[in-house]
Amino acid sequence: xxxxxxxxxxxxxxxxxxxxxxxxxxxxxxxxxxxxxxxxxxxxxxxxxxxxxxxxxxxxxxxxxxxxxxxxxxxxxxxxxxxxxxxxxxxxxxxxxxxxxxxxxxxxxxxxxxxxxxxxxxxxxxxxxxxxxxxxxxxxxxxxxxxxxxxxxxxxxxxxxxxxxxxxxxxxxxxxxxxxxxxxxxxxxxxxxxxxxxxxxxxxxxxxxxxxxxxxxxxxxxxxxxxxxxxxxxxxxxxxxxxxxxxxxxxxxxxxxxxxxxxxxxxxxxxxxxxxxxxxxxxxxxxxxxxxxxxxxx
Amino acid sequence: xxxxxxxxxxxxxxxxxxxxxxxxxxxxxxxxxxxxxxxxxxxxxxxxxxxxxxxxxxxxxxxxxxxxxxxxxxxxxxxxxxxxxxxxxxxxxxxxxxxxxxxxxxxxxxxxxxxxxxxxxxxxxxxxxxxxxxxxxxxxxxxxxxxxxxxxxxxxxxxxxxxxxxxxxxxxxxxxxxxxxxxxxxxxxxxxxxxxxxxxxxxxxxxxxxxxxxxxxxxxxxxxxxxxxxxxxxxxxxxxxxxxxxxxxxxxxxxxxxxxxxxxxxxxxxxxxxxxxxxxxxxxxxxxxxxxxxxxx
Numbered sequence: 001x002x003x004x005x006x007x008x009x010x011x012x013x014x015x016x017x018x019x020x021x022x023x024x025x026x027x028x029x030x031x032x033x034x035x036x037x038x039x040x041x042x043x044x045x046x047x048x049x050x051x052x053x054x055x056x057x058x059x060x061x062x063x064x065x066x067x068x069x070x071x072x073x074x075x076x077x078x079x080x081x082x083x084x085x086x087x088x089x090x091x092x093x094x095x096x097x098x099x100x101x102x103x104x105x106x107x108x109x110x111x112x113x114x115x116x117x118x119x120x121x122x123x124x125x126x127x128x129x130x131x132x133x134x135x136x137x138x139x140x141x142x143x144x145x146x147x148x149x150x151x152x153x154x155x156x157x158x159x160x161x162x163x164x165x166x167x168x169x170x171x172x173x174x175x176x177x178x179x180x181x182x183x184x185x186x187x188x189x190x191x192x193x194x195x196x197x198x199x200x201x202x203x204x205x206x207x208x209x210x211x212x213x214x215x216x217x218x219x220x221x222x223x224x225x226x227x228x229x230x231x232x233x234x235x236x237x238x239x240x241x242x243x244x245x246x247x248x249x250x251x252x253x254x255x256x257x258x259x260x261x262x263x264x265x266x267x268x269x270x271x272x273x274x275x276x277x278x279x280x281x282x283x284x285x286x287x288x289x290x291x292x293x294x295x296x297x298x
Numbered sequence: 299x300x301x302x303x304x305x306x307x308x309x310x311x312x313x314x315x316x317x318x319x320x321x322x323x324x325x326x327x328x329x330x331x332x333x334x335x336x337x338x339x340x341x342x343x344x345x346x347x348x349x350x351x352x353x354x355x356x357x358x359x360x361x362x363x364x365x366x367x368x369x370x371x372x373x374x375x376x377x378x379x380x381x382x383x384x385x386x387x388x389x390x391x392x393x394x395x396x397x398x399x400x401x402x403x404x405x406x407x408x409x410x411x412x413x414x415x416x417x418x419x420x421x422x423x424x425x426x427x428x429x430x431x432x433x434x435x436x437x438x439x440x441x442x443x444x445x446x447x448x449x450x451x452x453x454x455x456x457x458x459x460x461x462x463x464x465x466x467x468x469x470x471x472x473x474x475x476x477x478x479x480x481x482x483x484x485x486x487x488x489x490x491x492x493x494x495x496x497x498x499x500x501x502x503x504x505x506x507x508x509x510x511x512x513x514x515x516x517x518x519x520x521x522x523x524x525x526x527x528x529x530x531x532x533x534x535x536x537x538x539x540x541x542x543x544x545x546x547x548x549x550x551x552x553x554x555x556x557x558x559x560x561x562x563x564x565x566x567x568x569x570x571x572x573x574x575x576x577x578x579x580x581x582x583x584x585x586x587x588x589x590x591x592x593x594x595x
Contacts, residue, residue, distance in 0.1 A: 010497065014394050021388075022407040024465065028422045031433060035425065046436045090315050097312035104302050109313060116324035119576070122568030124555045125330025128344060129323065148319040178308040207415035210529065214556055228417045229534055232424070262431065269421040276413050284406060291473045 029273070032266045036060065040263030059267035062259060068219070069227060069268065076206060076223040079142040083205040084198050090147045092194070095156035096182050113150050130215055141215045142205070142223070152197045155290075159193050160186055196290025199283050206276065224272050231268065237261045334566035339559070354562040363550070363567075370546040373527050376460050382520065384468045386513065389475035390501055405476070408469025419462055420534040424449065427458070450539035463531060474512055482508040514586040521578040525571050547571045 030050060035043050036059050038052035047053070063069055098109060120126075126145075127136075135141040163186065171181050187194075212226030222230075237259065303310070329344065334354055336347040357363045388408070395401045411419070426433045427448040435445040448454045486504045495503065528548025536544040547567060555564025 007497070010394070011396065014391050015400065018391060018395065018400075018404045021469075022404060025407050025410055025469075028426060032422065032425050044431050046431055049433070090319065093312040094316035097309040100306065100309055103306050103309055104299070109317070112317070113320065116320050118579075119328060120324065120572065121327030121330045122565060122572055123551055124561055124565040124568055125327040125333055125344070126323065127556060128330055128333065128338070128561065129327050131340060132343065133322065144319070145323045148316045150320075153316065178312070182312075203413055207413075207417075209415060209417050209534075214552070225415050225417050228421070232417065232420055232534055233537065262425070262428075265421065266425060269418055273414060273418055280410065280413060281406075284409070287409075288473060292477055 036266035036270050039258050040260035041258045044260050059263045063267045072224040072227040080202050080205040083143050084202045087147050087201045088198055091149050091152045095153045099157050099160040117150050136215055137218055196286040199287050331569055334569045338561040354566040357563055366545050366550045374524050377463050380460050385471035389472040393479050411466040412470035416530045417534055452543045455540045455543050475509055478509040478512040514590050518582045521582050522575045525575045
């Protein structure tokens, strides 16, 4: 079939628009990367758009050599791993338990979960509760309150209920208890779904700055996104790097004068973004699936 | 009965952690709403703090509060007007692309910003818009104009919030629409072509009606976050210069509650905003049922 001229023009316009969109997403990262790889004082003169003009890894060395920033990364990594593992475990257990249609009081329990998706006490009562449980200023404030996700639970439960019942029944005939069924039948089957929900949970932990900013006041507990949030409005560079020895030890041999606040900021942000950019291509097919399972109505 | 409960003991053990966590972090905070009617300070518990009646609602007479309400409504409405139709349009555009490799590429790229925090987005804005050396101001300067202080101006704040919101979430929000489009029966398009319908006519009479149920579900689900515009996106970008237009209910609660210690008042503001968002959900659900024959419940 021959395409009409207007059809081709339409295609052309659509492709141009979509390319513009892609450019708007990709370019800011390339720009920030170029700035972070450029000598700070040189970049401040302007004119660095895509490639660094005076290439240096110095900004990254400052960021990675800084004690505070390194520690913040460690906290972020720890909470992302622990939060994702514990979160998936608690949620999967509940989803599997509630997937038994004959379970006494099942509807009551489902209602109990559902209500929390519609109403909440709001931020202040939640904060008071964290205070009363002595979770403020503790690492566990990142893990425990978000360990159960009602949304993910319903998604998992729907999925588990889709597993052929004959499979579970035959295992039960062989004398398998529910924990055994979960471990040897449900778990292997739900790997793609766990990957999707695990990705969402992990990204949530990696990106969260709020808990670190308001539920924690010890600097030693803040994750990297909270560090970035504090750095965002910083006006001078020593506020960022601290006045400790680490600045001097890194700066030894090179001149700190070449570093600007902007170049350090861009390097820090790139370091927080690069892990996500790296895992993104591999996990992409999972999360689309995750959204689609999650959207199944009923 | 007991026998039945015993039979399912393992299942109850599995559900128990979730039940306890919800009790601790959802239900007790719900009971904590009573703090809105109490004089609460750290040291009291939510139960033994003294009642003050409606005393905490005195913010209703505070001019600042009404400015905050106005800002919240304006930002919510702007974000909705631009943010709601945009993913539908994008999905329609992507669907028209014939080259499947390019289609996948656009989708992958457009989902990407969803996976970065608002803090990272704030840095992107800073790197592009900042006064000294930001990319946009470099161009503004080249054209001989005075640099614009985007991040600290009252005029540019709202466009900046709307645009960054679109940039971050538009691609992600197309996923459901694209999935809905693929479920439309291709025969409908064939029939339309035979009757001489052009591309636009096909979109209007087949694609849009086909994804209407999805549109209404997304609409209902977007209601609770409509009023909660602030915390993640606005707080990082708020500064004294743009505060007159940037201060919204969420940031007001944060400031008066956690930073200034007016727990009772901040809880009362929070209660008010939860009630508003619940009402919005109920209204949209009702409307969807009426127009569409189906709602979320």
